[in-house]
Amino acid sequence: MSIPSNLQKIKSSLPDHVTLVAVSKTKPVSDLMEAYNAGQRIFGENKVQEMTEKWEQMPKDIQWHMIGHVQTNKVKFMAEYVSLIHGVDSLKLLQEINKQAQKNDRIIDCLLQIHIAEEETKFGFDEQELEVLLNLTEFQEMKNIRILGLMGMATFTNNQDQIKQEFIHLKAIFDTIQMQSVPTLKLSVLSMGMSGDYKLAIDCGSTMIRVGSSIFGERN
Numbered sequence: 001m002s003i004p005s006n007l008q009k010i011k012s013s014l015p016d017h018v019t020l021v022a023v024s025k026t027k028p029v030s031d032l033m034e035a036y037n038a039g040q041r042i043f044g045e046n047k048v049q050e051m052t053e054k055w056e057q058m059p060k061d062i063q064w065h066m067i068g069h070v071q072t073n074k075v076k077f078m079a080e081y082v083s084l085i086h087g088v089d090s091l092k093l094l095q096e097i098n099k100q101a102q103k104n105d106r107i108i109d110c111l112l113q114i115h116i117a118e119e120e121t122k123f124g125f126d127e128q129e130l131e132v133l134l135n136l137t138e139f140q141e142m143k144n145i146r147i148l149g150l151m152g153m154a155t156f157t158n159n160q161d162q163i164k165q166e167f168i169h170l171k172a173i174f175d176t177i178q179m180q181s182v183p184t185l186k187l188s189v190l191s192m193g194m195s196g197d198y199k200l201a202i203d204c205g206s207t208m209i210r211v212g213s214s215i216f217g218e219r220n
Contacts, residue, residue: 002034003031003034003035003038003215003216004034004035004037004038006214006215006216007022007035007038007039007040007215008038010211010214010215013199014202014209015202017207018202018206018207018208018209019042019189019207019208019209020040020042020209020211021042021043021044021065021067021191021208021209021210021211022035022040022042022043022044022211022212022215022216023043023044023045023046023067023194023210023211023212023215023216024043024044024045024054024212024216025044025045025046025047025050025067025068025212026050027216029054029057029058031216032054032058033058035215035216036058036059036062041061041062041063042062042063042065042083043062043063043064043065044065044066044067044086044210044212045064045065045066045067045068046066046067046068046069047068048066048070048074048077048078049074049077051064051066051078051082052077052078052081055081063083063084064078064081064082064083065082065083065084065085065086066078066082066084066085066086066087067086067087067210068087069087069089069123070085070087070088070093072092072093072096075093075096075097075100076100076103079097079100079101079103079104079106079108080104080106082108083109084109084110084111084148084189085097085108085109085110085111086110086111086113086151086191086210087111087113087123087124087151088110088111088112088113088147089112089113089123089124089125091133091136091138091139094110094139094142094145095138095142097110097144097145098142098143098144098145099144101144101145102143102144106144107143107144107145107146108144108145108146109145109146109147109148110145110146110147110148111147111148111149111150111151111189111191112124112125112130112133112147112149112150112151113125113150113151113152114126114127114130114150114151114152114170114173115152116152116153116154116166116167116169116170117152117153117154117155117156117166118155118162119155119156124152127173130173130177134177134180134182134185139182139184140182140183140184141183142184145184146184146186147184147185147186147187148186148187148188148189149174149187149188149189149190149191149207149208150170150173150174150177150187150189150190150191151189151190151191151192151208152166152167152170152191152192153192153194154166154167154192154197154201160200163197163200164200164204167192167193167200167201167204167205167206168204168205170190170192170204171190171204171205174187174190174205188207189207189208190205190206190207190208191206191207191208191209191210192204192206192208192209193206193209193210194209194210194211194212195211195212195213195214198210198211
C-alpha cells in the first residue's frame with residue numbers, strides 16, 4: 001500500500017472528533033510530502049533537530065508536533081514554530097517552554113504527560129505530582145503556555161485488557177481535572193493510542209492518535 005492509500009484508509013475509519021498525528025520521525029521529506037499532498041497537515045517528530053530541518057524545507061501550513069521526550073536545552077530551537085508539545089513531564093520543562101514562548105511572543109500549546117504504564121522507563125507525572133503542579137501559583141500564572149490536554153502511553157504488552165485499563169485510567173484523570181478552573185488549562189485533547197492500539201484508545205475516549213508505521217511503513 002502507498003502512503004496516500006494508507007492515510008486514506010486510516011482517516012476513513014476515524015470519528016470526526018479524532019485528530020491524526022502522522023508520526024514521521026526518521027522518514028525523509030519525500031515521504032512526508034507524499035502524505036502532505038494527500039492532505040495530511042499534522043506531523044509528529046521526536047527529535048528537535050530533525051523536526052527543525054523538516055520545518056525549514058516544507059510548506060508552512062503544517063502543524064509540527066513534538067512527540068518525543070524533550071530536553072530543556074532544546075526548547076529554544078523549536079519555540080518559533082512548534083504547534084504542540086506532547087510529552088511535558090516536569091515543572092522545569094514548563095518553565096523553559098514558557099520562557100522561550102515569551103521570547104518569541106507566542107503562546108505554546110502543550111500536553112501534560114501522565115505515567116499510566118507499568119514500565120518504569122516511561123516518563124510522566126503521577127496523579128499526586130499532577131495535583132501538586134495544578135495547584136502551584138507559579139504554574140497557574142504562566143502566561144505563554146496553554147495546557148490543551150493530557151497524553152499517555154500504555155504499557156508495551158499484548159494484554160489488551162491491561163492496555164484498556166490504562167487508557168480508562170487516563171480518561172478518568174482527564175475528566176477529573178477538566179472540572180478544575182485553572183487559567184493555564186484549556187483541556188480539549190486526550191492523546192493516547194498509536195499504530196497498534198489506537199482503535200482501543202478511541203473507544204476509551206482518545207481525541208488524538210499518533211500513527212507512524214501504519215502510514216509510512218516500518219521505521220527506517
